[in-house]
Amino acid sequence: MARARQRQQNGRSTATRNNGRARNQDNKGLIPQLARAVREVEAAVERRSIAPSVRTKFQVVALLARQERNRIKADPDLTESRRGEELKRLDGIATILAQTAARDSTLFELLREDAMVTDAAKELIRDLQTAAGMEVPEEEEPEPQEASEAPEVTERRVVPQAVLARQLANPFLVPDFTAARAKKPRTSELARWELLGPLFRSFEQSDDTAVACMPLPGPEHVRLPGDLELMAHQARMVGAAANGHRTFLLADEPGLGKTAQALLAAQEAKAYPLLVVVPNVVKTNWAREAERWTPRHPATVIHGDGDSIDGFADIIIVNYEVLDRHVGWLKDLGFRGMVVDEAHFIKNKSSQRSQHVLEVSESIRARTGRPLLMALTGTPLINDIDDFRAIWQFLGWIDEKKPLAELIDKLEDNQMTPLDRAFFPAARKSVIDMGIVRRRKIDVAADIPERRIADIPVELDGEVGRSIREAEAELARRLVKRYDSALAARTSGEVVEGIDHDLVRRVAGWEREDSDESTGENVFALMRRIGQAKAGLAADYTAQLARNVGKVVFFAKHIDVMDAAEETFDRRGIKYSSIRGDQTRGVREKNIEAFVNDPEVSVVVCSLTAAGVGLNLQVASNVVLAELSWTAAEQTQAIDRVHRIGQDQPVTAWRVIAAQTVDTRIAELIDTKAGLAARALDGSTEEVSSVDLQIEAMVTLLTDALEARLAV
Structure with a gap:
């Protein structure tokens, strides 16, 4: 028991x-x-x-x-x-x-x-x-982010009040029945074929001599404001839009004026309202170029939630990083054209920004029979051609699985299938004729000057931008106070109506002499802070150039700006070498050798003072000037590192300018006072000393502040 x-x-x-x-x-x-x-x-x-x-x-x-x-x-x-x-x-x-x-x-x-x-x-x-305690596979290493790319976030949709006002003012969109395309009563021999793979291979199998540009008309007369002129290659592309072509993969090399071509093509196609999607670093430049080339069509830029935009503008510019929150109303606005700049940014079709771009373009194609759709990128077409899958889909040439009607018709006209060897070059030409335009600098060298300077204005956003603008305002207030004190102390009894410009210049001189002892932020410290704030943006733009055209020379004045740029290149996975004043001769020569001869090293980061003379870097034809110098000669010498005897391509120097700061004024002073533009075009020897430029910068600051006070 x-x-x-x-x-x-x-x-x-x-x-x-x-x-x-x-x-x-x-x-x-x-x-x-x-x-x-x-x-x-x-x-x-x-x-x-x-x-x-x-x-x-x-x-x-x-x-x-x-x-x-x-x-x-x-x-x-x-x-x-x-x-x-x-x-x-x-x-x-x-x-x-x-x-x-x-x-x-x-x-x-x-x-x-x-x-x-x-x-x-x-x-x-x-x-x-x-x-849950499960073994999670290692996450794949993400591709290096492109310039100005921010981490993607979950959607947060907004509708700016200005857009609501526009919608209320015009609640009905005019229907466009041309979207209903007539079907051809033809039997498709290619219907049973998988065609996207062969189409991509047709580009990979072509050699460097193969044509990479659709047939373009001769240079057409295009309406231009003022005394602006188009180069011949630009006019031919705009002429194609004027003749009725509506989809373009514009893949000209940087420096050949893709922005102007896109804006004028929209004007010729009457593609307004026009949506322009761009990287953050060139957002301000697009607005400036729109005002320059198509001033009769106002442009507005979306910042953040779009609280400050003009809802009735003809051209709406948005950067990739904030596109997600505006997709809803952008799809419904009734655009008749869309431009995607640096279009290789959308190559990853699983990314949110790629999905948003495709979503908006699909809506535009559904609403408008023949919208103007333009993808801009300088990336060569023969490399990583599968990256262009999303771009072709944006343009409406293909969908997820097959070519769409217009491209199918062109392929059918060739009367071949992928079994025929001749199918591939014929198919490649059919795709190019859909609207691929690719010109290199060397191809159009006769159109462009041997050496030119292009400004890239950038916005300094956030706390850094506000701090710099406040420091500039404080410097202007100090100059005004000094000006008023000098007026009050005057004993001659002389009275000057308005602004005493002679006194303004003397006050600027006094400030320049006392700059080392001043208690507030002087113009030198201000320019250094602006350079630090621009460093990442300038490096971003350099990364874009490096991807598009190969080797790029990056110049900065201060070591901390060089450090910040190199950190950006590290994050982007871009190999670089560096030329600084504290290097030994052996290290310097080794770094120059790496940039010149190693195809993997695409950027050389140079000090304006240490590398501005005595170097031959003509393996590159693009220079980025991240900071402005106080002398024109210093910048010209930097450009001359690549513009030398033996250089077989036109040279472009890209000056990164902080918009709405003293940086802009100094750039203008360099151009007008020191003749930098003249030196780049006709070899003018006009020169102004660094002291003159520093005084002139403060003269403009003080004059602007006094004019603002008089206007009140």
Whole structure:
């Protein structure tokens, strides 16, 4: 009897331990994580608080539940009873998902097999798998971000008040029935072929001598404001738009005026309103160029949520980084044209910005029969041609799986299939005739000067920009106070109406002499801070050039600006060498040798003072001037490092200018007082000393402040 009681007690203990282990198993693994997450989604939907993060969590739970169900069904180590229990728990999660989606039908879209999985969703998947104790595979190393690229975020849609005003003023869009394309009653020989692969291979198999530009008309007369002139290659491309062509992959090398061509093509095509999507670093430049080339068509720039935009502008400029929050109203505005600058930014079709660009362009093509669509990039077409899949889709030449009607018609006209060897060069020409325009500097050297300077204005946003503008305002206030004190101390009794410009110049001279002792921020410190603020933007632009044209020479005046630029190149995965004043002769020669002869080294970061003379860097034809010098000669000497005997390409120097700061004034002074533009074009020897430029900079600051006071 005692033994029977002992066996009964042992049996109860074993059952208790087994039940405990079962409960512990139920609380481990992925299913408890999914159950907790789906309850959070259910509660949020019941509160009608469906933020983007809630939608992401809903999709992730559905994806992981689907994967877990397949895993459980295929797991040979599970007993049938355990498999049944696990599947029953997943059914409970699926029931909650279905009930939740019934409350908000838009959630059903996230359950589709082809629903886009955002970066935020992928990150949440990894988090849940890690919390479940699962072995998560190493995340692939992300590609280096392009210039001005910010981490993508979940959507936060806005509609600026100015846009609402425009929509209320014109609530009805004129219908465009030309979008309904007549179908050709022809039997497609190519219908059974997979054509995108052969089309891409047709570019990869071509050699350097193959034509990379569609047929263009002769230079056309284009309406231009003032005394502006187009170069012949620009006029031919604009002429194609005037003749009715509407889709372009404009792949000219940097320095050949793609911005002007795009703006004037829109004017000839009457493609207004026009949407322009650009990297942040060139956003301000696009607005400036629009005012210059098409002044009758006002442009507006979207910053942040777009609170300051002109809702009635003809040209709306937005950068990739804020596009996500404006997609909704951009799709509905009724654009008749769209330009995507640095279009290789959208090559990754799974990225949010690529999806947003394609979403907007698809809406424009659906609303407008023949919109003007232009993709601008200097990247050579024969490299990484699969990167152009998203660009061709943006232009409406292909969709996810096949060429669209117009391109199919061109391929059919060739009367060949991929079995024919001649199919590939003929197919390549068919794609090029859709609108690929590619010219190199060397091809149009007769059109452009041997050496020229192009300014890239950039906005200094955020706290840094505000701090610099406040420091500049403080310097102007100090100059005004000094001017007023000098007027009050005057004993001659002389009275000057308005501004005493002679006194203004004397005050600037006094400030220059006392600059080392001044208690406030002087013009030298201000320029250094501006250089530091521009460093990342200038490096971003250099990275774009390096990708597009190869080797680039980057010049800066201060060591900390060089350091910041090199950090940016490290993050972008761009190999560089450096030339500084503190290097030994051996290190200097080694770094020059790397830039000149190593094809992997695409940028050399140079000190204006240490590398401005005595170097031959003509392996490059593009120079970036990240900081302005106080003398024209110093900058000219820097440009001459690449513009030397033996240089077989025109040289372009890109000056990065901080808009709405004293940087702009100093650039203007260099051009007008020191003759920098003349030196670049006709070898003028006019020169002004650094002291003159420093005084002139303060003269303009003080004069502007006094004029503003008089205007009140």
